[in-house]
Amino acid sequence: MNNGASFHECYETIKILDKIDFEIAYRILLNSNDAFVSLKTKYLTVIIKQRLLNKNGTSCEYIESLALKMISKFGLDISQKLFDALENINNLAEFENIVNFAKENKIKLSDIYVKKATIPVLKRTLEIKFLGGRIKGIDRLKLGTYLDSLLDQSWTFEQLHDFFNIVNESNSQDRARYSIFVLEIILHYKIFPKKENYDKISTTLKNSAESWLKEINKIAVEATFSDRIRVKTSRELIQEFESGNSHIKNLKNLGEEKLRSLIEKIK
Template identity: 35%
Template sequence: MSIDIIILDEFLNNIRQELQKNQTLSHLTIEKLLSIRIPKNHTENSFNIDVEQNLLDIFVEILIKNPGYCLNQSIVDRLEIALLSKKINKNILDAYKEVIKRTQCQTNNFSRVLDVFIDILDENGSYFKYHFDILVCLALASEATTISTLEPFEINLFSDEDIIRSWSFRGLRAAYERKYQSLEFQEWCDNIIDKLVENTKSEVHFNLDLFETITSVKYIDFEKIRDKPQDQWNRELLIFDLIERFKISEGERFHFYKTWLEIEELEEFQNDKSKKIVKTDRLKLALNIDNLLGKNWNFEQLNEIFKILSQYKISPTPENQEKVLLALNKPPEKWLREVNRLTVESNFSKIREIRSAAGLIEELGNINSNDEDLKNFMRIHLLEIIEKIKSSDLISRVLDNTIKDQSIYITQWTEEQIRQWAHIVKENVDYWTKVNDFTIEALAVMKQANFLHTKFHLTDAQILSCLIALNANVDKGRLLQIGTGEGKSTIISVLAVIHALKGKKVDIITSSPVLAERDAKEKEKFYNMFNLQCSDNNDKSLYLAGPKKCYRKEIVYGEATQFQFDTLRTEYA
């Protein structure tokens, strides 16, 4: 892709702004990025170097925010070429950690990058501040495959920093479990056994989980385990370490300990009700909590995490652990919503996994092979339409929105621009709904509004569902079966807005009055962006006859029987 360097720089800056807003780049945009080549005859030009670094930074952000792209070899190649040139910063190393975990070191240049990492660890110059992150990369690599040297781990196993000792132990442990011997590691474990025997006056079994805990904790008191069975030593040492870091009261210590035991009981239940916990990772929990303490989190906030995790049925998988940690990066007031979302994903991921648009369209055709109307609809290049709706550079035909002769993409709109768009459409709906590609523009606007409202983009399944519903045969309509957890409420709210803008009254039937009231309140701000009002039709006061005030709103949520009662009381009372 040959492109003027100034235009390229402007394009890349727009992409960076989208990523900073947590917007998801379409596959087409990423393909465009991969096709970019910086002119080689200007490599010494400082401006070109900045543009090249900008492009690299974008690929790094893509890998960090969407680790699934770690399997895209073209993106990984760009990252590894930068590492081979020693273009290193914290974000680049964080991205490579994800690459190592996702690819298990099966990349084109891993062995060469490994050599560069080892060379850097031998230096004490400008790269010294990255030594810890490089050590983590090496430990993750050791857990994934056999690496050429264990010396960085053996040296750092004796560090005064508990987090450095922990990652060094992990790297050596992984090698040990692959039968790769390290005399320093064996000596370290033997010394731990000697200390335990001396302080507990009991026989000590070889236990790498226990040794890793002792290596990693900052505070240790062997008195806490002296009279307890060895299978409880891990828990007791970790709890003591965490409580010492908290500096909390006796009452808070009691609640913390109680919550920990509740989580263990939940783990026992999830492991076929066995009395023995098959696999726990208390050490990682301790390290993560220590990291949060360093970010000024308080005891009450962290204790709330334990309560949430013990009450929700979230499977203890590595993927869920990663998602929980991402959720905890958000403000505490958003935890409940994030855990709710994670719970749905966890419980229903085996039933219906998130699939690409192409996979969804293929499944749609296979399931509905006898539906001629739907087959005709599918001939209109659905995949291309979905990509247009998700495009980051789509411009509105309805709202002429320019600043200094430069168009503002729909993905950059604010709530005010969405209101302007809705006003124009509603004022002349017959004209605009007949314009080519109006449905594409309308769904792109809904996608941006949903992002402003929830911070989540519409999924491919949601967009496809809306397209199918909006292209229904006038005489027959469409009946959609949406999988659990795929966002029926979101799909319904999008369709409700489009029909309401056409001047129609929209009734949304729910399974209970409680859900009606909940959904109406949750979606109120979303509808307000389009100058629309919603309500539920629950009887909140004595009502005998005549139309209820709620039906003055464009969109009404309610249980089926409530609509029936209101119709009877309005027309016959």
């Protein structure tokens, strides 16, 4: 073992030794070039196997590789807290996505605050926690609620991440206050994040912050009406016509093909 190990490393290792099979721990202590890392990795493999609901088809190599990735990037504390946040792991690939997300976005110990949740719930809380930290000076609870609702309305983490990137490029001192109003408008009008709407919003945010509300309201109105106005198909028109005129006896004799032909001529 490494004689230069810190007290913290020794303490962490002592805490987990009784969770590892004695023979395995003994071999690691004798043979490993970095026994502390190897023991912690083995400990995480034990936890993964305990929490994993569907073990069929999951190789030991994959589990050990994931455990090593977690120890190498997070150490024991964050790794342990990620496991504590979940009641179980029903899909190891989805859990690895959580690990990758936490790694890419530098998730801290304090960012993980749920316990015994599902993987989707943990992912959502981490997304909201990260996005909420992108801008300062606004009501954190309100922002978290808005972000949760937007994610429910099919806005993606990447889109909202980009939203705050653009907001933070603004020179306006009131950009935080205006940005929360923009989110309110998007939510109120249920603006769907299709490319056309998203591009318009992104372009608007690159302008003066003082103009955001007026321009976003315009986008909201346009998006709302464009989503509602849609040309009905012949089939829909026939069903509507038949429903509204069911009392006419001779209507049935026309047949759908005849009605469709008449409608197409009118259109």
